[in-house]
Amino acid sequence: MEYVIGILLLLSFFGLVYYAVRGGNLMMGIFVMAIIWTVLPMLGNMLVKNPEFIAANADTIGISWKDALTKVFQSGPEGWGSTLVNVIFGAWFGRVLMKTGIASTLIRKVTELGGDKPQITCILLCIVTTACFSSVFGAGAVVAIGVIILPIFLSLGIPKTLATCAFMMSVGAGMFVNPVLYQQFSAFFLGEGGERLYTYEMHTSWGIYALLVQVAVVIVMVLLLSRKKKIHAWGAVTPADIRARRGESAPGIALITPVLPVILLILFKVPIILGFTIGSFYAYITCRQIKGWAQMCRMINKDFFDGVVDTAPLVGFLLILPMFNKSSELCVPYFNALLGGVIPNNTLILSIVFAVLAPLGMFRGPLTLFGCGAATLGILKGFGFAPAFLAPLIIIPSTVMNVSCCVTQSWIVWGVNYTKTTTKEFLKVSLVAGWIVCIIVQLMCWFMFGRA
Amino acid sequence: MIKLRETLARRLNRTQEVRHKSWPVREMVEQLTALSDAQFGQYAFLHEPLEGKFSAAQKEQYIQAANRCGQETAASWEARLSGGADCSESQPSRLLTKLAGQLGVTVQDETVPIGGGHVLFAQFVEPNRITIFRDCLERLDLLIRDEGLEDLFEGVDFRSVLLAHELFHAVEFAQKDRIYTQTEKVELWRKPFSNKSRILVLSEIAAMAFAKALCRLSFSPYALDVLLMYSYHADAACALYEEIMAAAGLPLTQETGEEPC
Numbered sequence: 001m002e003y004v005i006g007i008l009l010l011l012s013f014f015g016l017v018y019y020a021v022r023g024g025n026l027m028m029g030i031f032v033m034a035i036i037w038t039v040l041p042m043l044g045n046m047l048v049k050n051p052e053f054i055a056a057n058a059d060t061i062g063i064s065w066k067d068a069l070t071k072v073f074q075s076g077p078e079g080w081g082s083t084l085v086n087v088i089f090g091a092w093f094g095r096v097l098m099k100t101g102i103a104s105t106l107i108r109k110v111t112e113l114g115g116d117k118p119q120i121t122c123i124l125l126c127i128v129t130t131a132c133f134s135s136v137f138g139a140g141a142v143v144a145i146g147v148i149i150l151p152i153f154l155s156l157g158i159p160k161t162l163a164t165c166a167f168m169m170s171v172g173a174g175m176f177v178n179p180v181l182y183q184q185f186s187a188f189f190l191g192e193g194g195e196r197l198y199t200y201e202m203h204t205s206w207g208i209y210a211l212l213v214q215v216a217v218v219i220v221m222v223l224l225l226s227r228k229k230k231i232h233a234w235g236a237v238t239p240a241d242i243r244a245r246r247g248e249s250a251p252g253i254a255l256i257t258p259v260l261p262v263i264l265l266i267l268f269k270v271p272i273i274l275g276f277t278i279g280s281f282y283a284y285i286t287c288r289q290i291k292g293w294a295q296m297c298r299m300i301n302k303d304f305f306d307g308v309v310d311t312a313p314l315v316g317f318l319l320i321l322p323m324f325n326k327s328s329e330l331c332v333p334y335f336n337a338l339l340g341g342v343i344p345n346n347t348l349i350l351s352i353v354f355a356v357l358a359p360l361g362m363f364r365g366p367l368t369l370f371g372c373g374a375a376t377l378g379i380l381k382g383f384g385f386a387p388a389f390l391a392p393l394i395i396i397p398s399t400v401m402n403v404s405c406c407v408t409q410s411w412i413v414w415g416v417n418y419t420k421t422t423t424k425e426f427l428k429v430s431l432v433a434g435w436i437v438c439i440i441v442q443l444m445c446w447f448m449f450g451r452a
Numbered sequence: 453m454i455k456l457r458e459t460l461a462r463r464l465n466r467t468q469e470v471r472h473k474s475w476p477v478r479e480m481v482e483q484l485t486a487l488s489d490a491q492f493g494q495y496a497f498l499h500e501p502l503e504g505k506f507s508a509a510q511k512e513q514y515i516q517a518a519n520r521c522g523q524e525t526a527a528s529w530e531a532r533l534s535g536g537a538d539c540s541e542s543q544p545s546r547l548l549t550k551l552a553g554q555l556g557v558t559v560q561d562e563t564v565p566i567g568g569g570h571v572l573f574a575q576f577v578e579p580n581r582i583t584i585f586r587d588c589l590e591r592l593d594l595l596i597r598d599e600g601l602e603d604l605f606e607g608v609d610f611r612s613v614l615l616a617h618e619l620f621h622a623v624e625f626a627q628k629d630r631i632y633t634q635t636e637k638v639e640l641w642r643k644p645f646s647n648k649s650r651i652l653v654l655s656e657i658a659a660m661a662f663a664k665a666l667c668r669l670s671f672s673p674y675a676l677d678v679l680l681m682y683s684y685h686a687d688a689a690c691a692l693y694e695e696i697m698a699a700a701g702l703p704l705t706q707e708t709g710e711e712p713c
Contacts, residue, residue: 111502112502112504154570156501235573
C-alpha cells in the first residue's frame with residue numbers, strides 16, 4: 001500500500017509541474033496539492049499493513065486527522081507570519097530607497113562613470129543592483145529599479161535578452177544574502193520546538209561567495225554577449241519611467257543606505273526589522289525628507305502603504321505555500337518507501353546530482369523551495385543530513401534557477417514583458433548562466449559543508 | 453505560460469500606472485507638429501543617461517549641433533544619390549531604398565506586436581539590418597482614420613520616416629570616425645583618470661533631423677512618439693505629450709487656458 005500511495009503522490013507531483021509549466025495559477029495549484037498531499041498520506045496511514053513501515057514511521061503514521069489538518073492548514077500559514085512581516089518591512093525599505101531618490105541617484109552616478117561603454121556601464125549597474133537587492137526585497141522594488149536600469153541598458157545598445165537576463169540575475173545574486181529571503185528559507189529548517197536550525201550566519205558563510213560567483217558569471221555573460229551586434233532602437237518609454245530615472249538627487253552620504261541593513265546584521269547582529277527601520281530613517285534624514293512631525297508621519301504611512309501594496313501579489317502565494325510545505329512532511333514516509341533506494345545518501349553524489357539537475361529548479365519544479373522542492377526537501381530530511389549541508393543544497397537552485405532565471409518568477413515575468421524579450425530567448429541565456437552558477441556553487445558548498 | 457506571463461505582468465504594471473488627463477488626439481497633434489526641433493531636443497535629453505552632467509546652455513548647443521549634423525548628412529547623401537541633380541521632387545521612399553542599397557543595409561518588416569511599457573517602432577542592428585515593426589504603423593493608420601487626422605499628415609509615409617531614422621544610424625556606423633554624433637565626446641572622470649564618452653542622445657536628435665529632411669516633413673518625427681504610443685496606451689501617450697510640452701517650455705497648466713477633455 002505504501003508504494004501505491006507513493007506512486008499517487010509522485011503522479012500528483014508531476015501533475016503540479018505540468019500545471020505550473022502550462023501557466024496555471026500557482027497559488028491555487030499549490031493549495032490543491034496541499035489538500036491531495038494531506039488526504040493521500042492520511043488515507044495511506046489508515047490502510048498500510050506493513051509492520052516494518054509502520055514501526056519506522058510511527059510518529060508520522062500515528063498522527064490524527066485533526067492534528068494533520070491543524071498542522072497543514074492552520075499552523076502552516078501561521079508559522080509563515082514572521083516571514084511575511086519581514087517581507088513587508090523589506091518592501092517598505094525598498095519604497096524608501098525609491099522615494100528618497102537614493103536608488104536613482106546611485107544608478108545615475110554609476111551611469112555617469114561608465115558613460116557610453118556598454119560593457120563597463122552594464123557591469124557597474126549590475127553590481128549596484130546586486131548591492132541594492134542584498135537588502136531590498138519585493139517585486140515592487142525590482143520593477144521600480146528595473147524601469148530605471150533597463151532603458152539605460154537598451155539605450156546603450158545592449159541586446160534586450162542580455163539586458164533582461166543580466167538585470168534579473170543581478171537581482172538574484174543579491175538575494176543570496178538577502179535577510180528577507182533568508183527568513184523564507186529558514187522556515188523550512190525549524191526544530192521540534194520551532195527553533196531555527198539554519199541561522200543567518202550559516203547562510204551568509206556560503207551565501208556571500210555564491211553572490212560573488214553569480215556576479216562573476218553575469219560579468220562574463222555581459223562581456224561575451226554584448227560583443228554581439230549592437231542595437232539602436234526607436235521607441236517610446238512611458239514618462240513615469242523617465243521620472244523614476246531622473247528622480248530627486250540624493251547626497252553622497254545617503255548612497256550607502258541600500259547595504260546598511262545587511263551590514264548592520266552581519267557586523268553587529270542588528271535584527272533585520274530594526275536594520276530596515278534604521279536604514280529607512282538614515283535615508284529620510286540624510287536626504288532631508290523630514291520636515292516636521294506631522295509630515296513625517298504622513299510620509300512614513302504612505303511609504304509603508306506602498307510597500308504593503310508591493311507585496312500584495314505575493315502574500316496569497318506566501319501564505320498558501322506553507323500548507324504545501326507542511327503537507328509534504330506527512331508524505332515523507334511514502335516518498336522514502338518509494339524513492340529511498342534511488343536517492344543517493346552520499347553528500348558528494350547528492351551535490352553532483354543537484355548540480356546536474358539544477359534546471360529542475362525552474363517552473364516550480366522539484367529543486368526549488370518555491371515549488372515542489374518542499375517535497376524533495378522533506379524526503380532528504382528523512383536521510384538525516386545536517387541543515388548546514390542540506391540548506392545550501394536546495395537553496396542554491398531555488399535562488400539561482402527560480403528567483404534569478406525562471407519565467408514563473410513574478411518580477412522576471414514583468415522584465416521579459418517590459419523589454420519584449422521572448423520567453424525562449426530569455427531562457428536560452430538564463431538557463432545556461434544559471435546552470436553554470438549552480439554547478440560552481442554546489443561544488444563549493446560540498447567542499448565547505450559536505451565533506452565532514 | 454503566456455497566460456501566466458500576461459496576468460503577472462498586468463498585475464505588476466497596474467501598481468506602476470499613473471493616471472493622467474486625456475487630451476484630444478487632434479489637439480495633441482496640432483500642438484506637437486508646431487514644436488521646433490530645438491524644443492524636441494529638450495525632450496530628447498530626458499532620455500540621455502548623462503543628462504545630469506550638462507547645463508541648459510550646453511544642452512542647447514548640443515541640440516543645435518546634432519540637428520545641423522542630421523540636416524547636413526541628409527543633404528550630402530541626397531546630393532550623392534541624385535548625382536548632383538535636384539531631387540527635391542523625388543519620392544523619399546525611392547531615395548531611402550537607394551540609400552539602404554548604397555549602405556548595404558537589409559530592411560525587413562516584422563508584424564509581431566511590440567506594445568507595452570516600452571514600445572518599439574523600429575531598430576537598426578549593427579552592422580546592416582533594419583527592422584520596421586509594422587504593428588505600430590498599422591495601428592497608426594487606424595488611429596488617423598478614426599480621428600480624421602488625414603489633413604494633418606497629407607503625403608506622409610510613416611514607414612519611410614521610421615526607415616530614414618534607422619538609416620541614419622547605419623550612416624553613423626559607416627562613418628563613425630568622422631560624423632559629429634560619434635566624435636563628440638565628454639570627459640566623465642577627473643584627472644589623472646580619463647573616460648571619454650559619447651552623448652547617446654545626439655545620435656537620436658540627428659537621426660530625427662535626418663529623417664525630417666529626407667522625408668520632407670514640416671514637423672519633427674519626435675511627434676510620432678506620442679501618436680505611435682497612443683495606439684497601445686492612450687493614457688501613457690497623453691502623459692508623454694505632457695512631458696514633451698513641459699520639456700519644450702510649454703507646460704499644460706491652467707495658465708495656458710488649455711483644459712483636457
